[in-house]
Amino acid sequence: MNKQIEAVIFDWAGTTVDFGCFAPVQVFVQIFEQAGVPVTIEEARKPMGMLKIDHIRTMLEMPRISAAFEEVHGRPFTEEDVQTLYGQFEEALMKTLAKYTDPIAGVCETVQTLREQGIKIGSTTGYTREMMEVVTREAKKKGYAPDFLATADDTNQFGRPYPYMLFRNIEAFQIQSTKSVVKVGDTTSDMQEAKNAGVLAIGVIVGSSEMGYTEAEYTALPEDEQRKLIEATRKKFEASGADYTIETMPDLLPLLEQIAQPVML
Template sequence: MKKIECVIMDWAGTAIDYGCFAPVSVFIESFRAIGIEVTPEEARRPMGLTKIDHIRALFDMERIGEAFRQKYGRVYGEEDVKGRYAEFQRLLFATLREYTAPISDVIETIDVLRKMGIKIGSTTGYTREMMDVVVPAAAEKGYRTDNCVTSDGLPAGRPYPYMIYKNMCDLAVPSRLSVVKYGDTISDIKEGVNAGVWSVGVILGSNEMGLTEDEVKQLPEAELKKRMAAVRNRMYAAGAHYVVDSICELPALIESINARMENEMK
Protein backbone atom coordinates (compact mmCIF):
# COMPACT_ATOMS: atom_id res chain seq x y z
CA MET A 1 0.00 0.00 0.00
CA LYS A 2 1.23 3.47 -0.89
CA LYS A 3 1.49 5.81 2.09
CA ILE A 4 3.25 9.05 2.98
CA GLU A 5 6.87 8.33 3.89
CA CYS A 6 8.35 11.83 3.68
CA VAL A 7 7.31 15.41 4.35
CA ILE A 8 9.51 18.00 2.66
CA MET A 9 9.33 21.27 4.58
CA ASP A 10 10.10 24.79 3.50
CA TRP A 11 12.01 26.87 6.06
CA ALA A 12 11.21 30.61 6.48
CA GLY A 13 7.49 31.22 6.88
CA THR A 14 6.79 27.50 7.21
CA ALA A 15 8.99 26.05 9.94
CA ILE A 16 10.84 29.13 11.27
CA ASP A 17 10.59 32.93 10.98
CA TYR A 18 6.84 33.48 11.45
CA GLY A 19 5.62 35.69 8.60
CA CYS A 20 8.85 35.21 6.62
CA PHE A 21 10.35 38.56 7.60
CA ALA A 22 14.10 37.90 7.29
CA PRO A 23 14.31 38.38 3.51
CA VAL A 24 11.61 41.04 3.07
CA SER A 25 13.32 43.99 4.72
CA VAL A 26 16.62 43.01 3.12
CA PHE A 27 15.17 43.05 -0.41
CA ILE A 28 13.69 46.47 0.31
CA GLU A 29 16.97 47.84 1.70
CA SER A 30 19.08 46.41 -1.13
CA PHE A 31 16.99 48.31 -3.71
CA ARG A 32 16.75 51.42 -1.55
CA ALA A 33 20.57 51.58 -1.71
CA ILE A 34 20.27 52.43 -5.43
CA GLY A 35 17.36 54.84 -4.91
CA ILE A 36 14.54 52.45 -5.84
CA GLU A 37 11.68 51.98 -3.37
CA VAL A 38 10.17 48.48 -3.23
CA THR A 39 6.98 47.90 -1.26
CA PRO A 40 6.63 44.97 1.18
CA GLU A 41 3.92 43.49 -1.07
CA GLU A 42 6.24 43.62 -4.09
CA ALA A 43 9.11 42.17 -2.06
CA ARG A 44 6.95 39.22 -1.00
CA ARG A 45 5.42 38.40 -4.37
CA PRO A 46 8.27 36.22 -5.76
CA MET A 47 9.12 34.68 -2.36
CA GLY A 48 10.29 31.09 -2.48
CA LEU A 49 12.48 31.54 -5.54
CA THR A 50 16.25 31.46 -5.17
CA LYS A 51 17.27 34.88 -3.94
CA ILE A 52 19.03 35.95 -7.13
CA ASP A 53 15.98 34.89 -9.17
CA HIS A 54 13.85 36.82 -6.68
CA ILE A 55 15.89 39.95 -7.44
CA ARG A 56 15.46 39.37 -11.19
CA ALA A 57 11.71 39.03 -10.62
CA LEU A 58 11.66 42.35 -8.74
CA PHE A 59 13.50 44.12 -11.57
CA ASP A 60 11.04 42.53 -14.02
CA MET A 61 8.04 44.06 -12.25
CA GLU A 62 6.72 46.83 -14.47
CA ARG A 63 6.71 49.54 -11.81
CA ILE A 64 10.19 48.74 -10.47
CA GLY A 65 11.69 48.33 -13.94
CA GLU A 66 10.24 51.68 -15.00
CA ALA A 67 11.49 53.37 -11.81
CA PHE A 68 14.99 52.07 -12.60
CA ARG A 69 14.77 53.26 -16.22
CA GLN A 70 13.59 56.72 -15.14
CA LYS A 71 16.43 57.05 -12.63
CA TYR A 72 19.27 55.62 -14.71
CA GLY A 73 18.14 56.18 -18.29
CA ARG A 74 18.43 52.51 -19.27
CA VAL A 75 16.93 49.12 -18.62
CA TYR A 76 18.48 47.00 -15.91
CA GLY A 77 21.15 44.41 -16.78
CA GLU A 78 22.71 41.37 -15.19
CA GLU A 79 25.35 43.49 -13.47
CA ASP A 80 22.56 45.36 -11.70
CA VAL A 81 21.09 42.04 -10.57
CA LYS A 82 24.46 40.89 -9.26
CA GLY A 83 24.97 44.19 -7.47
CA ARG A 84 21.63 43.98 -5.65
CA TYR A 85 22.28 40.33 -4.84
CA ALA A 86 25.67 41.16 -3.31
CA GLU A 87 24.03 43.85 -1.19
CA PHE A 88 21.20 41.48 -0.26
CA GLN A 89 23.69 38.88 0.97
CA ARG A 90 25.68 41.44 2.96
CA LEU A 91 22.55 42.66 4.74
CA LEU A 92 21.01 39.22 5.22
CA PHE A 93 24.05 37.61 6.82
CA ALA A 94 24.14 40.43 9.37
CA THR A 95 20.71 39.48 10.76
CA LEU A 96 19.91 35.93 9.61
CA ARG A 97 20.44 34.17 12.96
CA GLU A 98 17.82 36.45 14.51
CA TYR A 99 15.10 34.93 12.30
CA THR A 100 15.51 31.24 13.12
CA ALA A 101 12.94 30.77 15.88
CA PRO A 102 10.59 27.83 15.13
CA ILE A 103 6.94 28.69 14.48
CA SER A 104 4.50 27.57 17.20
CA ASP A 105 3.65 23.84 17.17
CA VAL A 106 6.24 22.99 14.49
CA ILE A 107 8.61 21.09 16.78
CA GLU A 108 5.80 19.13 18.44
CA THR A 109 4.17 18.26 15.10
CA ILE A 110 7.45 17.13 13.55
CA ASP A 111 7.86 14.80 16.55
CA VAL A 112 4.42 13.35 15.84
CA LEU A 113 5.30 12.82 12.18
CA ARG A 114 8.53 11.06 13.09
CA LYS A 115 6.59 8.73 15.40
CA MET A 116 4.44 7.93 12.36
CA GLY A 117 7.63 6.78 10.61
CA ILE A 118 7.83 9.82 8.36
CA LYS A 119 11.15 11.30 7.23
CA ILE A 120 11.56 15.09 7.27
CA GLY A 121 13.26 16.65 4.27
CA SER A 122 13.48 20.31 3.36
CA THR A 123 13.96 22.73 0.48
CA THR A 124 14.62 26.46 0.54
CA GLY A 125 15.17 29.58 -1.50
CA TYR A 126 18.30 30.26 0.57
CA THR A 127 21.75 29.20 -0.63
CA ARG A 128 23.87 26.55 1.11
CA GLU A 129 25.99 29.30 2.69
CA MET A 130 22.85 30.90 4.12
CA MET A 131 21.56 27.55 5.39
CA ASP A 132 24.91 26.97 7.10
CA VAL A 133 23.76 29.79 9.38
CA VAL A 134 20.07 28.83 9.57
CA VAL A 135 20.30 25.06 10.18
CA PRO A 136 22.48 25.09 13.33
CA ALA A 137 20.71 28.17 14.72
CA ALA A 138 17.30 26.48 14.32
CA ALA A 139 18.70 23.27 15.81
CA GLU A 140 19.80 25.17 18.91
CA LYS A 141 16.13 26.14 19.31
CA GLY A 142 14.92 22.55 18.86
CA TYR A 143 14.05 22.33 15.14
CA ARG A 144 15.84 19.75 13.00
CA THR A 145 15.18 18.09 9.66
CA ASP A 146 16.62 14.84 8.35
CA ASN A 147 17.82 16.53 5.18
CA CYS A 148 18.29 20.03 3.77
CA VAL A 149 18.59 20.64 0.04
CA THR A 150 19.43 23.97 -1.58
CA SER A 151 19.54 24.70 -5.29
CA ASP A 152 23.36 24.97 -5.28
CA GLY A 153 24.67 22.52 -7.87
CA LEU A 154 21.19 21.71 -9.22
CA PRO A 155 19.79 22.87 -12.59
CA ALA A 156 17.46 25.39 -10.91
CA GLY A 157 15.54 26.18 -7.76
CA ARG A 158 11.81 26.64 -7.31
CA PRO A 159 9.37 26.31 -8.93
CA TYR A 160 11.34 23.50 -10.61
CA PRO A 161 11.21 20.09 -8.88
CA TYR A 162 14.91 19.29 -8.55
CA MET A 163 15.29 19.99 -4.83
CA ILE A 164 12.39 17.64 -4.09
CA TYR A 165 13.93 14.90 -6.23
CA LYS A 166 17.27 15.37 -4.47
CA ASN A 167 15.53 14.94 -1.10
CA MET A 168 13.92 11.75 -2.37
CA CYS A 169 17.32 10.41 -3.41
CA ASP A 170 19.05 11.44 -0.17
CA LEU A 171 16.29 9.96 2.00
CA ALA A 172 15.68 6.87 -0.18
CA VAL A 173 12.01 7.60 -0.84
CA PRO A 174 11.09 5.53 -3.91
CA SER A 175 7.73 7.02 -4.93
CA ARG A 176 6.60 10.59 -5.52
CA LEU A 177 3.16 9.56 -4.22
CA SER A 178 4.78 8.96 -0.82
CA VAL A 179 5.90 12.58 -0.54
CA VAL A 180 4.17 15.70 0.81
CA LYS A 181 5.69 19.07 -0.04
CA TYR A 182 4.65 21.55 2.66
CA GLY A 183 5.23 25.28 2.33
CA ASP A 184 3.98 28.82 2.67
CA THR A 185 4.60 30.42 -0.74
CA ILE A 186 3.15 30.06 -4.21
CA SER A 187 6.59 28.89 -5.35
CA ASP A 188 6.42 26.09 -2.75
CA ILE A 189 3.05 24.99 -4.12
CA LYS A 190 4.32 25.00 -7.71
CA GLU A 191 7.49 23.14 -6.70
CA GLY A 192 5.33 20.34 -5.29
CA VAL A 193 3.02 20.31 -8.30
CA ASN A 194 5.93 20.19 -10.74
CA ALA A 195 7.47 17.28 -8.83
CA GLY A 196 4.18 15.37 -8.95
CA VAL A 197 4.02 15.01 -5.15
CA TRP A 198 1.25 16.00 -2.76
CA SER A 199 1.44 19.80 -2.52
CA VAL A 200 0.18 21.30 0.75
CA GLY A 201 0.10 25.00 1.65
CA VAL A 202 -0.02 26.56 5.10
CA ILE A 203 -1.68 29.89 5.87
CA LEU A 204 -0.78 31.11 9.38
CA GLY A 205 2.81 32.30 9.67
CA SER A 206 3.16 32.32 5.89
CA ASN A 207 4.77 34.78 3.53
CA GLU A 208 1.40 34.94 1.79
CA MET A 209 -0.22 36.32 4.96
CA GLY A 210 2.79 38.54 5.67
CA LEU A 211 1.85 39.30 9.28
CA THR A 212 3.59 38.85 12.61
CA GLU A 213 2.04 36.53 15.17
CA ASP A 214 0.94 39.54 17.25
CA GLU A 215 -0.65 41.18 14.20
CA VAL A 216 -2.61 37.99 13.52
CA LYS A 217 -3.86 37.90 17.12
CA GLN A 218 -4.91 41.55 17.01
CA LEU A 219 -6.89 41.34 13.77
CA PRO A 220 -10.69 41.35 14.11
CA GLU A 221 -11.98 37.84 13.45
CA ALA A 222 -13.85 38.81 10.28
CA GLU A 223 -10.76 40.46 8.79
CA LEU A 224 -8.54 37.51 9.71
CA LYS A 225 -10.94 35.06 8.06
CA LYS A 226 -11.08 37.27 4.96
CA ARG A 227 -7.28 37.37 4.65
CA MET A 228 -6.94 33.65 5.31
CA ALA A 229 -9.54 32.89 2.64
CA ALA A 230 -7.62 35.02 0.13
CA VAL A 231 -4.40 33.10 0.84
CA ARG A 232 -6.23 29.78 0.62
CA ASN A 233 -7.70 30.72 -2.76
CA ARG A 234 -4.29 31.77 -4.15
CA MET A 235 -2.72 28.51 -3.05
CA TYR A 236 -5.49 26.38 -4.55
CA ALA A 237 -5.30 28.44 -7.75
CA ALA A 238 -1.57 27.61 -7.89
CA GLY A 239 -2.41 23.89 -7.78
CA ALA A 240 -2.28 22.94 -4.09
CA HIS A 241 -3.92 19.62 -3.29
CA TYR A 242 -4.67 20.81 0.24
CA VAL A 243 -4.27 24.00 2.29
CA VAL A 244 -4.18 23.96 6.10
CA ASP A 245 -4.47 26.79 8.62
CA SER A 246 -1.48 25.55 10.64
CA ILE A 247 0.91 22.63 10.92
CA CYS A 248 -1.23 21.12 13.69
CA GLU A 249 -3.54 19.80 10.95
CA LEU A 250 -0.78 17.98 9.08
CA PRO A 251 -0.75 14.57 10.85
CA ALA A 252 -4.52 14.13 10.38
CA LEU A 253 -4.24 15.30 6.78
CA ILE A 254 -1.55 12.71 6.10
CA GLU A 255 -3.79 9.99 7.52
CA SER A 256 -6.51 11.22 5.17
CA ILE A 257 -4.15 11.13 2.17
CA ASN A 258 -3.10 7.60 3.11
CA ALA A 259 -6.76 6.53 3.26
CA ARG A 260 -7.43 8.22 -0.07
CA MET A 261 -4.57 6.37 -1.76
CA GLU A 262 -5.70 3.05 -0.25
CA ASN A 263 -9.24 3.57 -1.52
CA GLU A 264 -8.01 4.51 -5.01
CA MET A 265 -6.07 1.24 -5.19
CA LYS A 266 -9.16 -0.88 -4.45
Protein backbone atom coordinates in the same frame (compact mmCIF):
# COMPACT_ATOMS: atom_id res chain seq x y z
CA MET B 1 -5.91 1.25 -2.03
CA ASN B 2 -3.88 2.71 0.88
CA LYS B 3 -1.67 5.73 0.23
CA GLN B 4 1.45 5.54 2.37
CA ILE B 5 3.32 8.78 3.02
CA GLU B 6 7.05 8.12 3.34
CA ALA B 7 8.40 11.67 3.51
CA VAL B 8 7.24 15.20 4.24
CA ILE B 9 9.47 17.89 2.77
CA PHE B 10 9.14 21.33 4.32
CA ASP B 11 10.13 24.79 3.23
CA TRP B 12 11.96 26.86 5.84
CA ALA B 13 11.18 30.60 6.32
CA GLY B 14 7.44 31.19 6.68
CA THR B 15 6.73 27.46 6.97
CA THR B 16 8.82 26.01 9.81
CA VAL B 17 10.70 29.10 11.10
CA ASP B 18 10.37 32.90 10.84
CA PHE B 19 6.62 33.55 11.18
CA GLY B 20 5.58 35.71 8.22
CA CYS B 21 8.93 35.20 6.44
CA PHE B 22 10.28 38.62 7.39
CA ALA B 23 14.06 38.06 7.26
CA PRO B 24 14.39 38.40 3.46
CA VAL B 25 11.51 40.84 2.87
CA GLN B 26 13.01 43.67 4.88
CA VAL B 27 16.34 43.28 3.06
CA PHE B 28 14.74 43.29 -0.40
CA VAL B 29 13.01 46.57 0.46
CA GLN B 30 16.27 47.97 1.83
CA ILE B 31 18.47 47.20 -1.18
CA PHE B 32 15.97 48.56 -3.71
CA GLU B 33 15.63 51.71 -1.63
CA GLN B 34 19.42 52.09 -1.71
CA ALA B 35 19.31 51.67 -5.50
CA GLY B 36 16.90 54.61 -5.75
CA VAL B 37 13.96 52.39 -6.69
CA PRO B 38 11.63 52.05 -3.67
CA VAL B 39 9.43 48.96 -3.73
CA THR B 40 6.37 47.92 -1.74
CA ILE B 41 6.24 45.00 0.67
CA GLU B 42 3.76 43.34 -1.72
CA GLU B 43 6.19 43.65 -4.63
CA ALA B 44 9.02 42.30 -2.49
CA ARG B 45 6.93 39.30 -1.46
CA LYS B 46 5.55 38.31 -4.86
CA PRO B 47 8.46 36.05 -5.97
CA MET B 48 9.02 34.70 -2.45
CA GLY B 49 10.31 31.14 -2.25
CA MET B 50 12.55 31.47 -5.29
CA LEU B 51 16.34 31.36 -5.11
CA LYS B 52 17.18 34.86 -3.88
CA ILE B 53 19.12 35.98 -6.96
CA ASP B 54 16.20 34.80 -9.12
CA HIS B 55 13.90 36.70 -6.76
CA ILE B 56 15.81 39.94 -7.37
CA ARG B 57 15.84 39.36 -11.12
CA THR B 58 12.09 38.70 -11.10
CA MET B 59 11.47 41.91 -9.17
CA LEU B 60 13.51 43.91 -11.67
CA GLU B 61 11.45 42.37 -14.48
CA MET B 62 8.18 43.62 -12.95
CA PRO B 63 6.91 46.36 -15.30
CA ARG B 64 6.61 49.08 -12.63
CA ILE B 65 9.99 48.36 -11.05
CA SER B 66 11.68 47.97 -14.43
CA ALA B 67 10.31 51.34 -15.60
CA ALA B 68 11.29 53.01 -12.31
CA PHE B 69 14.82 51.62 -12.53
CA GLU B 70 15.19 52.90 -16.10
CA GLU B 71 13.89 56.33 -15.11
CA VAL B 72 16.31 56.64 -12.20
CA HIS B 73 19.39 55.18 -13.91
CA GLY B 74 18.74 56.30 -17.49
CA ARG B 75 18.97 52.74 -18.84
CA PRO B 76 17.33 49.32 -18.46
CA PHE B 77 18.68 47.06 -15.73
CA THR B 78 21.40 44.57 -16.66
CA GLU B 79 22.60 41.27 -15.25
CA GLU B 80 25.41 43.23 -13.62
CA ASP B 81 22.75 45.18 -11.66
CA VAL B 82 21.20 41.87 -10.58
CA GLN B 83 24.57 40.67 -9.31
CA THR B 84 25.27 43.97 -7.51
CA LEU B 85 21.90 43.96 -5.76
CA TYR B 86 22.30 40.32 -4.83
CA GLY B 87 25.71 41.01 -3.28
CA GLN B 88 24.16 43.76 -1.18
CA PHE B 89 21.25 41.49 -0.26
CA GLU B 90 23.49 38.63 0.84
CA GLU B 91 25.71 40.88 2.97
CA ALA B 92 22.75 42.52 4.73
CA LEU B 93 20.82 39.29 5.24
CA MET B 94 23.74 37.46 6.83
CA LYS B 95 23.93 40.15 9.51
CA THR B 96 20.34 39.62 10.69
CA LEU B 97 19.45 36.07 9.67
CA ALA B 98 20.07 34.43 13.05
CA LYS B 99 17.31 36.59 14.58
CA TYR B 100 14.71 34.99 12.29
CA THR B 101 15.13 31.31 13.15
CA ASP B 102 12.47 30.69 15.81
CA PRO B 103 10.36 27.62 14.96
CA ILE B 104 6.73 28.50 14.28
CA ALA B 105 4.21 27.21 16.85
CA GLY B 106 3.39 23.54 16.47
CA VAL B 107 6.26 22.72 14.10
CA CYS B 108 8.55 20.86 16.51
CA GLU B 109 5.70 18.80 17.95
CA THR B 110 4.31 17.94 14.51
CA VAL B 111 7.73 16.87 13.23
CA GLN B 112 8.29 14.71 16.31
CA THR B 113 4.97 12.92 15.72
CA LEU B 114 5.78 12.37 12.04
CA ARG B 115 9.14 10.84 13.00
CA GLU B 116 7.42 8.54 15.49
CA GLN B 117 5.29 7.34 12.56
CA GLY B 118 8.44 6.53 10.58
CA ILE B 119 8.06 9.44 8.17
CA LYS B 120 11.24 11.12 6.90
CA ILE B 121 11.56 14.90 7.30
CA GLY B 122 13.14 16.71 4.36
CA SER B 123 13.54 20.37 3.42
CA THR B 124 14.14 22.75 0.53
CA THR B 125 14.73 26.50 0.56
CA GLY B 126 15.25 29.67 -1.41
CA TYR B 127 18.32 30.43 0.74
CA THR B 128 21.86 29.47 -0.25
CA ARG B 129 23.88 26.80 1.55
CA GLU B 130 25.88 29.54 3.32
CA MET B 131 22.70 31.21 4.57
CA MET B 132 21.30 27.87 5.68
CA GLU B 133 24.37 27.17 7.80
CA VAL B 134 23.16 30.01 10.01
CA VAL B 135 19.48 29.02 9.89
CA THR B 136 20.00 25.29 10.53
CA ARG B 137 22.45 25.92 13.38
CA GLU B 138 20.13 28.35 15.18
CA ALA B 139 16.92 26.40 14.50
CA LYS B 140 18.50 23.22 15.84
CA LYS B 141 19.30 24.99 19.11
CA LYS B 142 15.59 25.81 19.33
CA GLY B 143 14.39 22.26 18.62
CA TYR B 144 13.94 21.99 14.86
CA ALA B 145 16.25 19.93 12.63
CA PRO B 146 15.01 18.04 9.55
CA ASP B 147 16.70 14.85 8.33
CA PHE B 148 17.86 16.41 5.06
CA LEU B 149 18.30 19.78 3.41
CA ALA B 150 18.69 20.61 -0.27
CA THR B 151 19.53 24.08 -1.55
CA ALA B 152 19.98 25.34 -5.09
CA ASP B 153 23.74 25.01 -4.49
CA ASP B 154 23.08 21.27 -4.80
CA THR B 155 21.18 21.61 -8.10
CA ASN B 156 23.41 23.81 -10.30
CA GLN B 157 21.50 26.90 -9.06
CA PHE B 158 18.14 25.64 -10.32
CA GLY B 159 15.84 26.70 -7.49
CA ARG B 160 12.05 26.83 -7.41
CA PRO B 161 9.89 26.38 -9.38
CA TYR B 162 12.27 23.72 -10.71
CA PRO B 163 11.72 20.42 -8.86
CA TYR B 164 15.35 19.39 -8.42
CA MET B 165 15.74 20.23 -4.71
CA LEU B 166 12.79 17.98 -4.00
CA PHE B 167 14.37 15.24 -6.09
CA ARG B 168 17.57 15.50 -4.00
CA ASN B 169 15.48 14.80 -0.89
CA ILE B 170 13.67 11.91 -2.53
CA GLU B 171 16.98 10.41 -3.66
CA ALA B 172 18.54 10.81 -0.21
CA PHE B 173 15.59 9.01 1.38
CA GLN B 174 15.68 6.28 -1.32
CA ILE B 175 11.98 6.66 -2.04
CA GLN B 176 10.79 4.94 -5.20
CA SER B 177 7.62 6.89 -5.92
CA THR B 178 6.92 10.62 -5.82
CA LYS B 179 3.36 9.66 -4.91
CA SER B 180 4.64 8.82 -1.41
CA VAL B 181 5.96 12.34 -0.86
CA VAL B 182 4.32 15.53 0.44
CA LYS B 183 5.69 19.08 0.13
CA VAL B 184 4.59 21.68 2.68
CA GLY B 185 5.32 25.35 1.96
CA ASP B 186 4.11 28.91 2.43
CA THR B 187 4.52 30.42 -1.06
CA THR B 188 3.09 29.92 -4.53
CA SER B 189 6.56 28.91 -5.73
CA ASP B 190 6.52 26.07 -3.15
CA MET B 191 3.29 24.82 -4.71
CA GLN B 192 4.78 25.06 -8.21
CA GLU B 193 7.91 23.21 -7.08
CA ALA B 194 5.74 20.41 -5.72
CA LYS B 195 3.56 20.15 -8.81
CA ASN B 196 6.61 20.08 -11.09
CA ALA B 197 8.06 17.25 -9.00
CA GLY B 198 4.83 15.24 -9.03
CA VAL B 199 4.39 15.31 -5.24
CA LEU B 200 1.41 16.43 -3.18
CA ALA B 201 1.43 20.20 -2.53
CA ILE B 202 0.19 21.52 0.81
CA GLY B 203 0.09 25.24 1.59
CA VAL B 204 0.34 26.34 5.23
CA ILE B 205 -1.57 29.58 5.76
CA VAL B 206 -0.98 31.15 9.19
CA GLY B 207 2.56 32.52 9.40
CA SER B 208 3.07 32.28 5.65
CA SER B 209 4.78 34.76 3.40
CA GLU B 210 1.59 34.79 1.32
CA MET B 211 -0.30 36.05 4.38
CA GLY B 212 2.50 38.48 5.21
CA TYR B 213 1.72 39.36 8.82
CA THR B 214 3.93 39.21 11.91
CA GLU B 215 2.65 36.95 14.68
CA ALA B 216 1.76 40.00 16.80
CA GLU B 217 -0.10 41.66 13.91
CA TYR B 218 -2.05 38.49 13.13
CA THR B 219 -2.92 37.78 16.77
CA ALA B 220 -4.17 41.36 17.23
CA LEU B 221 -6.70 41.05 14.41
CA PRO B 222 -10.38 40.46 15.26
CA GLU B 223 -11.43 36.88 14.57
CA ASP B 224 -13.53 37.81 11.53
CA GLU B 225 -10.53 39.63 10.01
CA GLN B 226 -8.35 36.59 10.66
CA ARG B 227 -10.88 34.41 8.84
CA LYS B 228 -10.96 36.75 5.84
CA LEU B 229 -7.18 36.71 5.69
CA ILE B 230 -7.05 32.92 5.96
CA GLU B 231 -9.57 32.46 3.14
CA ALA B 232 -7.82 34.98 0.87
CA THR B 233 -4.51 33.19 1.42
CA ARG B 234 -6.12 29.80 0.85
CA LYS B 235 -7.38 30.98 -2.55
CA LYS B 236 -3.86 32.07 -3.52
CA PHE B 237 -2.51 28.61 -2.75
CA GLU B 238 -5.34 26.85 -4.58
CA ALA B 239 -4.82 29.09 -7.62
CA SER B 240 -1.14 28.11 -7.70
CA GLY B 241 -1.86 24.36 -7.66
CA ALA B 242 -2.08 23.37 -3.99
CA ASP B 243 -3.69 19.97 -3.50
CA TYR B 244 -4.54 20.88 0.09
CA THR B 245 -4.17 23.75 2.53
CA ILE B 246 -3.79 23.76 6.30
CA GLU B 247 -4.24 26.73 8.60
CA THR B 248 -1.48 25.81 11.07
CA MET B 249 1.14 23.06 11.26
CA PRO B 250 -0.74 20.82 13.75
CA ASP B 251 -3.47 20.52 11.07
CA LEU B 252 -0.99 18.53 8.97
CA LEU B 253 -1.32 15.37 11.07
CA PRO B 254 -5.07 14.78 10.60
CA LEU B 255 -4.75 15.76 6.93
CA LEU B 256 -2.07 13.11 6.32
CA GLU B 257 -4.25 10.55 8.10
CA GLN B 258 -7.08 11.50 5.77
CA ILE B 259 -4.84 11.22 2.70
CA ALA B 260 -3.65 7.78 3.83
CA GLN B 261 -7.20 6.40 4.25
CA PRO B 262 -8.01 3.44 2.00
CA VAL B 263 -9.92 4.47 -1.10
CA MET B 264 -13.03 2.40 -1.86
CA LEU B 265 -12.91 1.27 -5.49
